[in-house]
Amino acid sequence: MGATPLAWSLSVGLIVALLLFDYFFHVRKEHIPTIRESAIWSSLYVGVAVLFGFAVWIFGGTDMGIEYFAGYLTEKALSVDNLFVFLLLLTSFKVPKAGQQKALLFGIVFSIIARTAFIFVGAALLNQFSALFYVFGLFLIVTAGRLLAEDDEDDDEVDNVMVRFAKKVIPATDHYDHDKLFTVENGKRVMTPMMIVMVAIGGTDIMFALDSIPAIFGLTQNVFIVFTATTFSLLGLRQLYFLLEGLLDRLVYLKYGLAAILGFIGVKLVLHALHENNLPFINGGEHVDVVEVPTLLSLGVIVVVLVVTIVASLVSPAGKALTVLGNLKRYSREYLNKDFTDDPVERARLWSKILENEDKLGTIDRKYFGSEGDVWELEQLLRRVWDEQGRYEKATDYTR
Structure with missing residues (x-):
């Protein structure tokens, strides 16, 4: 298992305590987290993960310490890639700003439970079938190629499809009731889209685990290190989402970096598989004398x-341009979404962000705007925002 029962007990206890603390002191009371709050708590979770790594280094030795930090960095980088999908899901489902915290936290908890199962199953299979290192390695190399080839596409239909599916199984409503999972409509207890969002986030993160779990097994086969590095990379992901929300569109080259890392680890796994080879059709079932990559x-x-x-x-x-365009579209859609927030302070913040990014449009090279159709859609979106702001000012006697 890679560690003593005491180490396992203390680690699992720390993780559970952090999750409970996060829920009872931050998520339970619905609110919109500020940048300062997100920065403080995101730093705290990273700090806890780093301190835990030093503890592993001190009590487990240098090799375990290096394996933990390599695994943690890899999983953290891959978890940032998850944030792009979280942003898409929360936008597609039109989740109210104040309710996004609960959706993210429960989705992450679901992901931790599922990944833990993946880890133990993967470790058991690797112990029985060392040839799986070939499979994991080749899978990561293919995944790296897929990352380089894929286009960034928005799926605006995810909300409608999921809601229709939920209604076939459980009575559901299209409307949110703050961050509640169930509400009463026409005298009946029905499910809100918040439940669907949580399942969607957790389910999507399980798909990401198909990449991340083989990746960390390529760095270490110590189950304790795999579990703790993976789990600590997910803890604090909610705070990191709100902290990086405005920067996600700007990390235009991140997927290339992730592809390089996955490809590198894939090659490392294949080399390790060759070194441990027992397949009869490769070198007669004998190990192949190849160089292994040190952790x-x-x-x-x-x-x-x-x-x-x-x-x-x-x-x-490109990063600066896409940041402006991405933020402008997102803030505009959030402003037009009546369920997103009714907080006057938050609406004023959104409006100032729209004006700030709109002023930067003149500094962007035309090639980053996309096709003529993309330009027309952006113009229509901004026109609707200005019309809505005019009605809002008239109704509240608010002036800029």
Whole structure:
């Protein structure tokens, strides 16, 4: 199992305590988290994960410490990629701003439980069938290629499809009741879309686990390290979402970095499989004398790739342009969504963000706007926003 029963007990206890603390002191009371709040708590969770890593290093030795940090960094980077999908889901389902915290937290808890099952099943299979290292390695290489080839497409139909499916199984409503999972409509107790959002986030994250679990097994086969590094990378993901919400569209080169990391780990797994080979049709069932990649080198490669891709994204003209366009569209849709928030302060913040990003449109190269149809859609969206703001000012006697 990779660690003593005491270490397992203390680690699981710490994780459960952090999740309960997060729920009772932050998520239970519906509110819109500020950037400051998100930054503080995101830093706290990262700090706890780092301190835990040092504890692993001290009590488990240098090799376990390096494996933990390599695994944690890889899983954290992959979890940031999850945030893009979370943003799409929350936008598609038109989840009210104040209710997004609960949807994210429960989705993440569901993901932790599912990934834990994946980890133990994967470890058991690898112990019985070492040839699975070939499968995991090739899968990661293919996944890296898929990341490079895929287009970023929005799926605006996800809300309608999921709601229609839910209505066939459980009586459901199209409307939210704050962050409640069930509400009363026409005298009947019905499910709100919030439940569907939680399931969608958890289910989507399970799909991501198909990439992340093989990736971390490529760095270490220590089940304790795999479990703790994966779980700590997910803890604090809710706070990180609200902290990076405005920057997600700007990380345009992140997928290339993730593809490089997954491809690198895939090659590392294949080399390890060759070294441990027992397949009769490869080298007569004998191990192949190949160079294995040390975990310390893996950690260095992961850090360098992440730093280069993030810095390149933040300073590139494409990153800056896509940030403006992405934020402008998102803030506009949130402003037009009546269920998103009725908080005057939040609406004023959205309006100021719209004006701020609208002023930057003149600095963007025309090639980043897309087709003529994309330009027309953006113009129509902004026209609706200005019409809505005019009605809002008239109704509230609010002036800019």
